[in-house]
Amino acid sequence: MIRSMTAFAGAESETEFGNLSIELRSVNHRYLELSPRLPDDLRSFEPQLRETLTARLSRGKVDVNIRLKSAATRSASLDLDEALLDRLAEKARVLGSRFPAMNVDFTSLLNWPGVLCEPSADTEGLHAAAANLLEQALAAFIAAREREGERLAGFLNDRLKGIEEIVSSVREHLPEVRKAARARLDQRLAEIKQPVDPGRIEQEIVLQLQRMDVDEELDRLASHIAEARQSLDTSEAVGRRLDFLMQEFNREANTLGSKAADPRTTKAAVELKVLIEQMREQVQNLE
Structure with missing residues (x-):
């Protein structure tokens, strides 16, 4: 299941050392950036905290706030x-x-x-309590990321379906577009008063039709759709891969628009760009 990079979760527990609470909050970031804030008693816990989070998270700017309200008996000693x-x-x-x-x-x-x-601190015990609470907070944090990721996956799949429908529509009227383009070329050639080599005419017609041919762009768009859907079904971090795919989608849509020889194809290229841009904005949120 894909995950969003935006999430919040927390956990709290009454321990023999006092009230211990942990909050995890993250926003979008190209890489994994951890910003822990720990009380003095838990400064030495930071390496273990970083190791735990790095093993479970791939991307995002993650703020970690740990609070320890010491037990009254300890502070009153x-x-x-x-x-x-x-x-x-x-x-x-x-x-x-x-x-x-x-x-x-x-x-x-x-x-x-x-x-x-000061009473001697049980550092090992305090670290164990913090590690246990961190696991609870991290489990809730990852679950929140997955819920948001599921929502984003639904949004992206809807846009992929829209792109697929546009590609199918362009394929359907492509023979008609080619026929109309051939008729226009024949009409222009018929207007030429001087005699022209028939072989040369046929060669020019083929070249013009090749310049307007968008089969390759449609095939690549279909391939990108399949790859995007496969990425959305994986449990790995796919944000970077999908971000790259959005660039490829956009490249094909631009080429389709530049080759358009029919108003319907031009309109399809514009609609593709709208859907691709909507996807690109949401892909930025994926881990």
Whole structure:
């Protein structure tokens, strides 16, 4: 199933480390560009995060926002380094006689490096919790991309059907176009007063008809339609391939228009360009 590059998903969980939440949001981009925003406690989780996303996504600018609201019990912990406090108290006693006006309040003392002991963080456990939640968010994110991709595939298949109908219509009236073109050439040649070599006349008629012949363009359009449909049925990332196909579609439509010897063919070339441009705009959204 093809995927869109535009999607949003998130996941949230209450863990022993606090409330953990992950949001994934992506927009169109030529390549895969990851922009993670992680809390300080999860900075070292970034390589694992990038590896996980790179293995599952191919294209798109993906913003990853991870939030961790620490548990109250952890933030309320006030374990103190008693030995350090004793050394600071001794220094304060020694310096007290030299600086009688010196005054140290309790809050300032707690801010002294090392006085307030932070509980040792379970980095491995926190990373495991983040990895588990990332898998949940990523599964929802990919599902959202696939739903949007399915909608886009329906849109593109409708346009392919329209192109196929135009190609079929041009094929149907092609014999009539050739007959009318031959009649016009015969009429012009009949208006020539001077005698002309019949062999040369036939050769010129063949050349003129070849210049107006669009069978090759119609065949290539049919081939592009088949390839586009095959691409839409695959589970691989097909955005770049379809983008290239749109260029090929447009090239054939332009050639068809330049060779048009009938108003119906000219109109068909214009209608083809409209459908191809509609497809090209939506193909830009595919992974």
